[in-house]
Amino acid sequence: MNNFSLYQDELVAGHYHPKVNAYYFKQWQSHQMPFHSHKEVEIMYVIDGKCTVETEDKRISMKKGDFILLDANVPHRLTVEKGNPCRMLNIEFSFVQKEGRFPAFKELVAENESLTQLLALSYSYIVLKDPNEIYHTLKNLVLEMDKKGSENEMMVQILLAQLLIQIARMVVEENEKDCEFNQVNIYVKKAIEFLHQNYDCDIQIKDVGFAVNLHPGYLHRIFKNQMDCTIMEYLTSHRMEKAKMLLADTDIPIIDISHYVGINSRQYFSLLFKKYTNKTPLEFRKLALKNIVKYSS
Template structure:
């Protein structure tokens, strides 16, 4: 059975089909206005840098205009007229991938099997759209880059790793869309979770509240308020708690010199780190490490005694 290039076909879920790639490329656009066009394939346009406008004819002559910025992507379904506009004096760099589907012939899960195993993928494929804009926390971009690199190396557009990367791409897109939907229902909770994720990924850097707010695209004051409402902590308190817990782990489970621990948790002043740790743990970093070492020694000594008694 021949399929169109659309994501939204019942046969795609019920049957077994693999992706087929028609085009994939990087492109720098400067002061450019594209004519409306369409093609029988699904297209992903990922904005790496700069800004642009994508106009989409959504049906009945209605034109939707989407202004994209760095780190955003738009998914365009097959046979949807669209055009790219890069305003005069500005530029953007994009990564584009266009794909359809052919009969399954690989070791990676078919699109249908993935949808049957992952509810979120079935949810994506069963809720059609002409276009969808998603903000990317960089997960999608890394998968897209890997996919394009593999396509360049294989050149045939076929291969197990290509199918596996497409499966990962589809799953991440589906999760991102579900997250976007939940964000529209419970935006505050989503922003709090993203702030926590950002702190866990960047606690070793000299980040401040303004950096966390910028990462989740919120005003610092508003983020501060909703974060405290949901966690009963301020952003600064949470970041300090996270850093001190990581410090305790490093002191207890590694041989990293104590004077270097502050650098590992994003605190530039060793004196300030010492004061924070003492306030948080009720002892100095030296005392904490010594207590851990004594505990280990006592445990080992006791274990040795038990063994000798058994003998």
């Protein structure tokens, strides 16, 4: 097979096994490779230190526990800065016709949903943080390859399958997190839009939850995680900014300002405003007028 890409259709149509063509431990003191590519798939794992891997569209900083899976024929280069050594474990693998009884790659894919999803994504490269399982599998794989014998060949196939399934699971989990994060962003954005449009009304958390179609407790939690403040804290801040604008730019009586920003109690509004600006509404308006007169002069 001339093309060794992880995502080629032939792998899930024919009977192939992954096969490691090269592997090495390397301590880089200072190094910059030219851009190059391999006909094999490559995994570069940072055991210690830090380095930079560049592709044609991205510069990726990597440190201890990070690894990158590069598909075949993806141009890249490694850079290790002087004074910041980097110790790495790299393997390069391709695919060969199946031999022996171990399941073919297409059979592994058929039985594993994560592998199926990984192949559908067709990423040219994947960068991940090891949860302390990838290095263990990589090291065991290299140790088995240093031995000879039919039993070792079987262990190599088992470890390669384990490695690919582990990576596939990690990719799927990261994608799910990204999807969840994007969905959370949508809900928080809708909540903020609702607050901006209705700040002059009497609002409770349940009203915001109903507006964005989420349980109020869950919305409260994701809003606080995303915005580093609660919904009501955000609403109060927005109301105080609107009050400052009304005090500085309009002639609306101070006793009516509270109703314009959705706070029914004038006394409570004054307390909130003083807490937020360190000035009473009257003091704030006087200062704003002085600044206007000074600017006009």
